[in-house]
Amino acid sequence: MIKLYWNKVQLNFEKVEWSGTDTQASRQITFSIPVNPYDKGFKNASIKLGDIVTLYSDKEKLFIGVITSREKSAAIGTASYTAKDFMHYLLRSSTSRKFVNKTPEQITKQICTEAGIKCSDLAKTGVNIPKLIFEDQNLYGIILKAYRKAVGKTKKKYMLTMDGKKLSVIVKGKDSKVTLDQGKDITDASYSDTTDNMVNLVKIYNESMQQVGKVEKKKLTQKYGIYQSTYTKEDGVNAKKEAEALMVGITKEASVEAIGNIRAVSGRSIVIYDKATGLNGKFYITSDTHTFENGVHTMQLELVWQNIMESGADESADSSEKKSTDTSTGSSNNRKTKASTEDNKKTYDEGAVAYYLENGTVFHSNPACASLKGATPLKTTVSGVLKILNKKGKNKGKPKYRKCTKCWR
Template structure:
């Protein structure tokens, strides 16, 4: 049983029985998770309690004493055609996207940068994974999320690890993307409803041109086999003095080859969230093995709980490179 609470001013109201359907969702490229629901409301039916659900009200969703979502009402929609108020909420990650700041960091680790930014904006932190990699970067008018994600992206080039930024309740967590302890097995005949796999080259990069800071060409890093099959699709990166961006160029090639988009619908499980993993066993599409969750949608409707997951063979992170090297 999922319990929902809404807090208006100093009053907390249990709206569990007034919510007809709800959707809880997230994406590895979005720091903020979303909760949307339809709240019963009627100007004529006195049996339906009146709940304001003001903009900025705190909404909490709980399952068996575990807080799944804690966020704020950002949108409300009412219509004379029905007896509901449609509500859209975001968790605290929305403030990481909506606040901008300027910083100059010299020889600071991503974990130190994260703690400094969070302290300045009154954001409470939970797990902030340590990398030990020191970076120097100037940020001018960048979002808090982009600052933190850029720091961890630069560290990931050296650690070869992937990182995920998200809130758990009121705490910001930056964790390593890895196989989770609660990885669920999803297979046909039990909890899998359907699966779709799509191959695409629409986002392919098969050659990367490396230039210096004065836009003078240095060299190409390329995949001759993919160029021959699909034609040239080139990206560009600028290499600072004293650096070798060959590994970064190769990573661009590795992460942007033939893309396989996998979408599954399955019986709901709260463990299936972006940044986590699932094991899929489905013979018709040939899906067997461990997959990383890129996005997740959880829907409760008419007593039925379902998931829609977008999966990836590869462990990828939301790479950001805003700001500039100090001069």
């Protein structure tokens, strides 16, 4: 039985949606409750922004979070609320830090201490990172980048989750122990595949921008053409393994609607048997929405075949390695704008379309870029995005966004 509590008071909800994704992984609930401001005998819940709400399935706590938005109408009816778990504090807070000879676990503990968030279970890597420098990056992305550095050695993918009010870092893709069968659990399903996110060639460069190697999936380049990305070699890191981690093949996606199971959540794997779409075997959940209404639990899942980890925050170079920003332009018919720092090596048309996230520092040429998976970017032009300046930190007054090396060629 699903129960929703506010200030230890059980709410009589009409509908609750509990949802999350495997990127920007703050889970949330939206719920609606009956209201009647004109009836003095009706007990209206005076829920305020910042109040804590908790969702239970029987005695198991599914969610605890903070009310971040609410909507009421003048008419008699319902009021709607949205609450987000405590991960959103890591997503909304930024810092500038330098870490030397630290493991991802140690970095995570330091970041959580700064944010006032306690740690629960942190996946153990034992991987020492020689140096990591971040400038005005969100705390979530810093932790994720630290764990990303361990992937080459551990061969595991990682994901941040909240265990109540405490942060956990788990191995991504673990079995949810859920199996869905056509005609039994599944009510609808669809399938698609695309090459839009493909990366089949990665060139490896040193700090002097000289190519020192490459990795390539020849079968894919021969069949589909070259979709190229780049990787800059780092001290103490296996460049070949890191470059291989950037490779993306054919992206296969599926959507399933089924009878709800609280174990089927983003970041976990699931087994599907559906003859109509050919969905048979193991899949990874990238997005889940569980709906509880009139005593019925249903869910909608977005699935992929490949277990992919987020890239995390953008690193800063040492001050001695930083290059100046150049935003000069050419003639009015063929004006060019140069991106900041290392992006000055390439130029872009001012009028080219660019996509970006408000809480990010990178702009993209394609909304389907793998780095944007699970997020809805804002659309502008290269000229427009480079006019957005940092409002604080060492780079105050300088362009906030630089090009994504995955999708800009």
